Amino acid sequence: MAANDPMVVGIGRSPYSRNSGRTTGDLATEACRNAIADAGMALSDVDGIIEFNVGDSANSLNVAYALGLPGLRLPVDLMAGGNVVTQAVAMACMAVQSGRCKAVLVFRSLNSRSGQRIGTYTGDIRVGGDDQYGAPHGYMAPGQWFAMWCRRYMHEHGTTYEDLGQVAITTRKHAGPNEAAIMREPITMEQYLASRWIYDPFRLFDCALEADGACAILVTTREHARDLKQVPVQMLDEETFMGRHPDSWEDMGHLFSAHSAPPLWARTGLKPADMDFACIYDCFTFTTVGVIEDYGLCEKGGAGEYYRSGKASYGGECVINPHGGLLSEGYIHGMNHHFEAVMQLRQQAGARQVPDAKVALVTAGTGPFGGGLIYARA
Amino acid sequence: MSTKPNPPQPEPSLDSAPYWESLKQGTFAIQRCTACHQWQFPMLGACRHCGGTLALQPLSGKGTIYSFIVNHRAAAPGFEDLLPYAVALVSPDEAPKLHIPGRIVGIAHEDVAIGQRVTAEIVDHPGGEWKVPVFRAGPT
Known part of the structure; x- marks a missing residue:
């Protein structure tokens, strides 16, 4: 235990919706203000902001200005998607641990339903870079890359459509009591299998729920956390592993998580069975399957059975995505997983509280790029 | 006049322009290192294995x-x-x-499977001057 251990001391968000009618800058500012107020920290103590911005977002300096800050010691704008969330949190933690910053906000703001829908393109377009080879075949959307991964994964590990469906059904069930979740009506396997194909092997219910909204967390040190309002949540450690474009990965039977999981377990001395719950980045049902198998919550090829037997839910082994994840709470690009993890570890999650939750795994990303971290109640 | 939208057109970089030009000439070729002989896709400025000089080399298409x-x-x-x-x-x-x-041609989509053998064909790409490889399923 050290005075400079990194702690999440505040969480904030805007309402999540299908059509915010607001700018991403306004949404981001609300989420950040709420995180600072939640912590009970003086606004003037915030001296760093990190955000990530595939599609639409809000610039760190613009948000600092909108919050009334004169400037920042650490403005970071990552040209990246949900694969960098745990890395962004780790960067905030490093900034406060090193003493460069006193308090750092990490946020994501997007109108991913009413504004820029990721993976949807219109009009006559020219495509360069990584996607110039696939785009002329109508193959250029994240949902397509990871459907490609999913098919290979199913081939190698025996994962079935029904296994994917188990993830969708359980995740929706968890969203039921969550008033912030956009989709709360339960779904059955019949409904899952009847939902329309998007990119086979993905049906509609395999895909994240596009949403508008913003979510933020505030990080500072143990020392500074003492004077604040909430029980702090410690970020114990984080490990990221990133490859390039999804098509370039040689072995689609193993995700980034096959690389990021072992060092995280080794350094923390923790094991999958120690996790009271997990917030797994679930841009697609397949992501959850591959990531929990790589992190060792179940054996390779065993995720479907893990869900089917109730181990991924209340009364089982490890509640996965108690908030309903990106699939049902909404696609706030994985920042909402951190909000949920902190609520649970503070025992503030109400009807969906995981009893006596002390330690949690939170992941980010899918396919060739992502990371994971462990939060613990301090 | 047709109002049908065109599919996305490739926007070559300095590294990938020779690949697209080669397709226009009717040859499906990707980069190969002249020093360590490793094949490379997508196109880069130098070999990612040894930093060596790359040259386009035709593939069999199989x-x-x-x-x-x-x-x-x-x-x-x-x-x-x-x-x-x-x-x-x-x-x-x-x-x-x-x-x-690439697109799979010559077979119903329900019959496509991992491990199937395919052969590349070069076809005109609608909406511009480019040609693209597609893959025909069947014995090679």
């Missing part, structure tokens, strides 16, 4: 389906008439660790 999807939704305009259709990542025989994307 390969195996590594994975595939069936598009029931068009991610971009220009493909509405094809739906549903299969796109695969193909491992060329010469460089089985590489994955080259």
Whole structure:
């Protein structure tokens, strides 16, 4: 235990919706203000902001200005998607641990339903870079890359459509009591299998729920956390592993998580069975399957059975995505997983509280790029 | 006048322009290192294995389906008439660790499978002057 251990001391968000009618800058500012107020920290103590911005977002300096800050010691704008969330949190933690910053906000703001829908393109377009080879075949959307991964994964590990469906059904069930979740009506396997194909092997219910909204967390040190309002949540450690474009990965039977999981377990001395719950980045049902198998919550090829037997839910082994994840709470690009993890570890999650939750795994990303971290109640 | 939208057009970089020009001339060729002889896809400025000089070298066009999807939704305009259709990542025989994307032709999308043998064909790409490789399923 050290005075400079990194702690999440505040969480904030805007309402999540299908059509915010607001700018991403306004949404981001609300989420950040709420995180600072939640912590009970003086606004003037915030001296760093990190955000990530595939599609639409809000610039760190613009948000600092909108919050009334004169400037920042650490403005970071990552040209990246949900694969960098745990890395962004780790960067905030490093900034406060090193003493460069006193308090750092990490946020994501997007109108991913009413504004820029990721993976949807219109009009006559020219495509360069990584996607110039696939785009002329109508193959250029994240949902397509990871459907490609999913098919290979199913081939190698025996994962079935029904296994994917188990993830969708359980995740929706968890969203039921969550008033912030956009989709709360339960779904059955019949409904899952009847939902329309998007990119086979993905049906509609395999895909994240596009949403508008913003979510933020505030990080500072143990020392500074003492004077604040909430029980702090410690970020114990984080490990990221990133490859390039999804098509370039040689072995689609193993995700980034096959690389990021072992060092995280080794350094923390923790094991999958120690996790009271997990917030797994679930841009697609397949992501959850591959990531929990790589992190060792179940054996390779065993995720479907893990869900089917109730181990991924209340009364089982490890509640996965108690908030309903990106699939049902909404696609706030994985920042909402951190909000949920902190609520649970503070025992503030109400009807969906995981009893006596002390330690949690939170992941980010899918396919060739992502990371994971462990939060613990301090 | 047709109002049908065109599919996305490639926008070559300095590294990839020779690949697209080669297709226009009717040759499906990707980069190979002149020093360590490793094949490379996508196109880069130098060999990622040894930093050596790259040259385009024709592929036989024969390969195996590594994975595939069936598009029931068009991610971009220009493909509405094809739906549903299969796109695969193909491992060329010469460089089985590489994955080259392309449409699968000559077979119903329901019959596409991992491990199937395919042969590349070069076809005109609607909406511009480019040609693209597609993969025909069947004995090679």
